[in-house]
Amino acid sequence: MVDLKKRKASSRSLPSKKKIKVSHANSSTLPWKKSSRPLEAGIDADDGILELEEVEGVEVFYEEGKGGRIARFNVIENENDSQDEDEDMRDDNEDAQSADDEDEPVEQVKFDSEKLLPLWHSMELHPQLYKSLHQRKFLEPTPIQEKCIPLALNGRDVVGIAQTGSGKTLAYGLPILHRLLQDARPNKKSKRSLRALILAPTRELALQVSTHMKESLDVLESHIKQEEDENASNAAVNRKAKGKKKEKSEKEKNEPSIPIKKPPPAVSIAAIVGGMSAQKQRRILDRGVDVLVATPGRLWDIIQEDDKLATEIRDNLRFLVLDEADRMIETGHFKELDNILRLTLRIDNAERIPNDIESTSDEEGEQAEDREAPSRSDSETHLQTFVFSATLSKELQRNVKKRSRPKGGGKKPNHQPATTLDDLLLKLDFRDLNGPEVIDLSPEDGLVDTLVESKVECLVTDKDIYLYYFLLRYPGRTLVFLSAIDGIRRLLPLLEILNQKVYPIHSQLEMRQRLKNLDRFKSAPDSVLLATDIAARGLDIQGVDHVVHYQVPRSADVYIHRNGRTARAGGKGFSLLLVAPDERKTLAGVLGSFASGRDAKSIPLFPIPDTKLLDKLKARVKLAKEIEGVGHKVRKANHEDKWMKEAADVLGVDLSDDDDDRKPAKKKPKQDAKLASMKAELKQMLSQPLLARGVSVRYITGGSNPLAEELLKQRSSTTSSEDISPVMLGLGGGKADAGEDVAEALRNKSKGRRKSEMKPKTEKSEWNGIGSS
Ligand SMILES: Nc1ncnc2c1ncn2[C@@H]1O[C@H](COP(=O)(O)OP(=O)(O)OP(=O)(O)O)[C@@H](O)[C@H]1O
Numbered sequence: 001m002v003d004l005k006k007r008k009a010s011s012r013s014l015p016s017k018k019k020i021k022v023s024h025a026n027s028s029t030l031p032w033k034k035s036s037r038p039l040e041a042g043i044d045a046d047d048g049i050l051e052l053e054e055v056e057g058v059e060v061f062y063e064e065g066k067g068g069r070i071a072r073f074n075v076i077e078n079e080n081d082s083q084d085e086d087e088d089m090r091d092d093n094e095d096a097q098s099a100d101d102e103d104e105p106v107e108q109v110k111f112d113s114e115k116l117l118p119l120w121h122s123m124e125l126h127p128q129l130y131k132s133l134h135q136r137k138f139l140e141p142t143p144i145q146e147k148c149i150p151l152a153l154n155g156r157d158v159v160g161i162a163q164t165g166s167g168k169t170l171a172y173g174l175p176i177l178h179r180l181l182q183d184a185r186p187n188k189k190s191k192r193s194l195r196a197l198i199l200a201p202t203r204e205l206a207l208q209v210s211t212h213m214k215e216s217l218d219v220l221e222s223h224i225k226q227e228e229d230e231n232a233s234n235a236a237v238n239r240k241a242k243g244k245k246k247e248k249s250e251k252e253k254n255e256p257s258i259p260i261k262k263p264p265p266a267v268s269i270a271a272i273v274g275g276m277s278a279q280k281q282r283r284i285l286d287r288g289v290d291v292l293v294a295t296p297g298r299l300w301d302i303i304q305e306d307d308k309l310a311t312e313i314r315d316n317l318r319f320l321v322l323d324e325a326d327r328m329i330e331t332g333h334f335k336e337l338d339n340i341l342r343l344t345l346r347i348d349n350a351e352r353i354p355n356d357i358e359s360t361s362d363e364e365g366e367q368a369e370d371r372e373a374p375s376r377s378d379s380e381t382h383l384q385t386f387v388f389s390a391t392l393s394k395e396l397q398r399n400v401k402k403r404s405r406p407k408g409g410g411k412k413p414n415h416q417p418a419t420t421l422d423d424l425l426l427k428l429d430f431r432d433l434n435g436p437e438v439i440d441l442s443p444e445d446g447l448v449d450t451l452v453e454s455k456v457e458c459l460v461t462d463k464d465i466y467l468y469y470f471l472l473r474y475p476g477r478t479l480v481f482l483s484a485i486d487g488i489r490r491l492l493p494l495l496e497i498l499n500q501k502v503y504p505i506h507s508q509l510e511m512r513q514r515l516k517n518l519d520r521f522k523s524a525p526d527s528v529l530l531a532t533d534i535a536a537r538g539l540d541i542q543g544v545d546h547v548v549h550y551q552v553p554r555s556a557d558v559y560i561h562r563n564g565r566t567a568r569a570g571g572k573g574f575s576l577l578l579v580a581p582d583e584r585k586t587l588a589g590v591l592g593s594f595a596s597g598r599d600a601k602s603i604p605l606f607p608i609p610d611t612k613l614l615d616k617l618k619a620r621v622k623l624a625k626e627i628e629g630v631g632h633k634v635r636k637a638n639h640e641d642k643w644m645k646e647a648a649d650v651l652g653v654d655l656s657d658d659d660d661d662r663k664p665a666k667k668k669p670k671q672d673a674k675l676a677s678m679k680a681e682l683k684q685m686l687s688q689p690l691l692a693r694g695v696s697v698r699y700i701t702g703g704s705n706p707l708a709e710e711l712l713k714q715r716s717s718t719t720s721s722e723d724i725s726p727v728m729l730g731l732g733g734g735k736a737d738a739g740e741d742v743a744e745a746l747r748n749k750s751k752g753r754r755k756s757e758m759k760p761k762t763e764k765s766e767w768n769g770i771g772s773s
Pocket residue numbers: 137138139140141142145162163164165166167168169170389390537538539540564565568569
């Protein structure tokens with residue numbers, strides 16, 4: 001669905017600009033731009049349209065053809081408009097430039113890396129990349145970058161494994177960008193050809209990688225800005241020195257300032273993911289890109305319709321990256337991934353691989369049949385392959401190394417793939433004679449050492465209460481992982497009713513809504529994101545304070561990646577597992593599969609100094625659930641009532657009051673009243689501060705007592721709205737720190753002098769459940 005806006009060119013005409021008319025034979029080649037919908041429109045507005053595009057300054061005229069009238073289009077633009085359009089395209093993830101822009105000389109960036117970035121200097125990266133690193137204050141490479149970048153710059157294939165949040169994206173991204181910046185296209189008028197393909201398992205991750213890579217190039221803009229500022233201040237200084245302040249002439253005042261033409265990016269990067277306009281993504285590809293970041297599903301869809309893209313991947317690709325390779329096979333796109341990877345094989349290996357690997361399932365059988373795509377015809381264009389993840393098992397790393405062999409290496413490999421991931425990785429045609437360089441910097445257990453882990457053992461029915469307790473006691477940015485979408489749908493309204501700022505993210509949400517929720521979570525420091533494991537991998541959200549595993553994850557890898565959303569880039573982080581009795585076995589299995597063979601005791605119990613508070617929270621949660629239940633009934637009744645009226649109108653039926661079928665509507669006033677009274681009761685409950693045992697409300701307001709100060713401290717340390725009552729008084733401190741509380745409980749335990757309130761087990765066993773208040 002498009003919104004074609006007709007617009008008079010004169011409304012935009014500028015005296016200094018020349019108008020040009022460009023004719024288009026059909027609407028698909030018009031300069032469409034993304035049109036934003038208001039945020040508040042909500043997901044169901046506009047009949048669920050995900051994307052709107054608009055085009056401006058278009059004259060529609062008709063030509064008589066054999067089959068009747070044919071619409072033709074004239075785009076009226078000023079000479080400078082094509083540049084404006086390019087900027088829009090860039091903002092809109094459309095980096096490809098029109099060939100006409102490209103005769104502009106690209107500005108040379110100079111950077112004194114020896115002086116300004118001495119720890120990066122030996123890598124001899126392109127100055128543009130140095131400048132971006134300097135701007136972002138990335139003053140030293142992370143360990144994985146330090147090891148991998150020189151190898152990659154030397155033309156090696158690299159398998160990189162390092163803990164979550166350790167900078168793996170730039171470990172492969174910088175060498176790629178360096179090479180592409182260096183290999184400037186000799187003919188700038190020619191279309192860009194695809195030189196790097198980065199595959200990522202989820203849409204969000206692909207978009208994030210593409211943004212991250214673009215940021216590494218984003219120096220020209222600021223470079224120009226810096227120059228503009230410098231020029232402006234130099235001009236001011238000169239004027240002052242000459243002692244004459246030059247007044248602008250009337251003509252100059254009226255003329256709009258002509259923006260400085262932004263040069264096209266030296267390397268263009270685009271993301272191709274599902275859930276976004278495929279038509280637009282095809283247009284981006286038609287214009288040409290250097291680096292493509294894609295999810296396998298959408299990319300394969302496009303390749304199937306576009307021979308040129310398949311040819312480019314086969315013949316021109318210089319770099320192939322599998323980011324979060326181990327997750328890729330879980331996304332249900334194994335087949336597509338397999339097909340894409342086949343395009344990158346050399347002919348002799350393409351022949352070898354299908355025969356090598358015995359199909360063990362129907363699906364794999366189908367894959368073999370689908371292997372029609374011709375493979376890379378030669379190795380003239382040397383392809384480098386990078387595989388990165390935080391979790392690639394040691395065995396897999398060994399297998400990858402053993403299986404790789406030189407082109408025409410003769411011997412048949414004797415290692416059969418052990419897992420689907422083995423299968424996938426062994427299909428990669430590493431060009432390195434000695435196999436890829438494997439850099440494994442992952443800690444033994446894969447977890448970051450700035451992460452504090454903890455667990456609550458509780459009945460499944462009490463998980464909501466413990467979660468609510470945690471959110472109140474430890475305000476912050478909290479990412480809650482649930483194993484199923486149904487759980488998110490249940491928990492979301494409950495937490496909303498309890499005044500928590502909460503957003504969902506899962507695969508059944510529209511892409512647009514997923515990104516919107518992610519943005520909201522990123523910009524609200526005290527908010528909660530309820531997520532399935534689509535958010536477990538790779539997402540780089542600044543300042544996630546806590547990760548809560550509402551259900552025990554199914555594997556050690558998932559546990560590591562979920563936890564990896566916090567404690568990133570050397571920062572602190574906290575992880576809480578909510579473990580129901582029937583999940584103990586799963587947890588034991590997950591921990592047992594860690595390299596160090598952990599057991600459940602290795603994760604300390606989460607301290608709850610006063611379990612009586614849980615009883616009070618139970619009452620709130622119970623009431624919130626009832627409100628949700630009644631609210632649901634009212635909504636359903638309203639919906640049925642509306643539907644009935646509409647159907648009656650259409651059929652011309654008179655619905656009399658005593659019609660049995662209208663019962664829901666009859667009940668409505670009663671239910672509305674009940675709902676209102678329950679909401680009032682909950683509001684009252686929420687307005688009460690939660691007092692720890694032995695604390696009386698009388699003492700709170702009395703003079704200079706510590707509780708009043710605590711109240712004030714908490715209020716000032718939370719950004720929650722006034723009617724939210726985040727206060728838990730009598731537990732001490734201002735904004736509590738979950739990690740410190742666990743550390744303190746452990747210290748107390750090891751000293752053998754646990755305070756009585758730090759004994760949740762003796763006071764009340766969590767397995768017995770929380771009593772009703
Ligand atoms: N050299 C550096 N110095 C400081 N910060 C860096 C550096 N390199 C990357 N970062 C930042 O560290 C954060 C984590 O990087 P990145 O997302 O690449 O981690 P990752 O290892 O891929 O994590 P995950 O395994 O979770 O995907 C990002 O915000 C990134 O901008």
